[in-house]
Amino acid sequence: MVERISIxxxxxxxxxxxxxxxxxxxxxxxxxxxxxxYGCDLAYTPMIISNSFAQSKQCRxxxxxxxxxxxxxxxxxxxxxxxxxxxxxxxVFPDVDGVGxxxxxxxxxxxxxxxxxKLIKNPELVRDIIKTTRNRIPSNDFSIxxxxxxxxxxxxxxxMCRQFESAGASYIAVHGRTTKERNQPPHYDIIKSIKxxxxxxxxxxxxxxxxHDIERIHEITGVxxxxxxxxxxxxxxxxxxxxxxxxxxxxxxxSVTEQFETIFQHFHNHLIYMQKYxxxxxxxxxxNNLKHKKDILDYxxxxxxx
Ligand SMILES: Cc1cc2nc3c(=O)[nH]c(=O)nc-3n(C[C@H](O)[C@H](O)[C@H](O)COP(=O)(O)O)c2cc1C
Numbered sequence: 001m002v003e004r005i006s007i008x009x010x011x012x013x014x015x016x017x018x019x020x021x022x023x024x025x026x027x028x029x030x031x032x033x034x035x036x037x038y039g040c041d042l043a044y045t046p047m048i049i050s051n052s053f054a055q056s057k058q059c060r061x062x063x064x065x066x067x068x069x070x071x072x073x074x075x076x077x078x079x080x081x082x083x084x085x086x087x088x089x090x091x092v093f094p095d096v097d098g099v100g101x102x103x104x105x106x107x108x109x110x111x112x113x114x115x116x117x118k119l120i121k122n123p124e125l126v127r128d129i130i131k132t133t134r135n136r137i138p139s140n141d142f143s144i145x146x147x148x149x150x151x152x153x154x155x156x157x158x159x160m161c162r163q164f165e166s167a168g169a170s171y172i173a174v175h176g177r178t179t180k181e182r183n184q185p186p187h188y189d190i191i192k193s194i195k196x197x198x199x200x201x202x203x204x205x206x207x208x209x210x211x212h213d214i215e216r217i218h219e220i221t222g223v224x225x226x227x228x229x230x231x232x233x234x235x236x237x238x239x240x241x242x243x244x245x246x247x248x249x250x251x252x253x254x255s256v257t258e259q260f261e262t263i264f265q266h267f268h269n270h271l272i273y274m275q276k277y278x279x280x281x282x283x284x285x286x287x288n289n290l291k292h293k294k295d296i297l298d299y300x301x302x303x304x305x306x
Contacts, residue, residue: 002068004097004141005097006141007145008143010041010042010072011201011224016215016225018225019041019042019227020040020043020228021228022044022147023044023233025266025269028045029067029070029260030253030256031236031270032070033259034249038238038240038242039239039240039241040232040239042073042074043070043072043073044100045063045076046063046076047102047105048088049077049078050079050084050088051079051087051088053077053088054088066092066096071096073097074097075092076099076100076102078102078105078113079101079129080113080114080118081125081129082128082133085101085129085132086133086136086137090136093139097142098143099133099145100145100146100173101119102119103116103117103126104116104120104149120179123160126163127163127166130167130168130169131168144170145173146169146173147174148175149177149178150174150176150187150191154189157190158190161174161202171200172200172202173227174190175206185207188221191221192220192221195222195223201224202221203223203226204217204221205226205227208226208227208228208231209231210238214238234273236249236253245275247304247306249274250271250300253270253271253274254306267293271296287299
């Protein structure tokens with residue numbers, strides 16, 4: 001067991017902590033290792049359904065392969081009750097630094113199962129999940145956090161966050177949009193109000209696309225950390241100060257995926273994202289249709305002289 005890193009202590013350092021967001025299909029181990037090379041301080045797994053994880057070895061083997069270099073790490077679970085979340089947490093406890101409860105996924109299937117953003121409609125249930133899990137885990141250093149979307153009102157959102165704090169949440173990650181909002185600018189003013197109203201660390205998420213955005217949103221909100229999803233897919237080197245994916249980062253992806261097994265589809269999809277802003281449309285059509293790793297490697301070696 002690698003020594004555990006206290007995530008609240010990390011978030012309380014006197015600098016902006018940079019976090020790779022949970023992303024279904026994408027924030028898997030090889031990608032986490034890539035963004036860590038470029039200054040990512042903390043990474044999340046994709047959302048994992050807690051009861052499948054607790055009950056199925058196949059699910060565990062597919063979704064979770066701990067590695068001593070892949071730290072600090074938060075495993076994000078979807079849960080609709082305290083038992084499922086606590087059972088899943090007990091399994092990952094020896095190998096990671098914390099777990100996060102998904103209280104933000106707005107997809108219809110997830111809400112219908114009682115997961116994701118359904119939970120912000122029932123803060124009492126979230127409190128129960130946090131408290132039950134805290135009582136089961138024999139370490140105060142182990143982080144139990146929530147990732148939320150904001151509610152329709154500022155008062156309601158702040159009150160909800162205070163409730164999660166008093167239940168024992170280690171920190172709160174806030175996607176500054178409501179469940180109904182998609183691409184509109186996030187409400188950073190509400191994230192600031194949350195930060196001003198609780199004593200635990202707060203992380204800002206939503207709409208951070210460039211290194212400049214990191215500074216700007218930190219300044220507006222005063223948060224402890226920033227969390228990025230889409231911006232890191234398009235440019236995994238963003239936390240290192242790069243405006244767009246440098247060729248070195250593409251080369252790093254090739255070596256990371258040699259070391260950490262990655263299925264072809266993920267290997268290819270990440271390269272498609274990384275080259276989104278550096279490849280003309282006609283060339284994208286060619287690249288996106290490549291079907292074999294060898295063809296991709298030949299293409300990259302020709303284009304970038306790798
Ligand atoms: C491909 C993709 C997959 C995502 N999967 C998850 C997930 O598993 N859990 C979660 O809480 N949010 C998930 N999200 C939402 C992001 O974590 C984040 O909250 C949202 O994209 C806003 O941040 P951004 O503007 O930096 O992209 C996903 C987003 C994307 C683009």
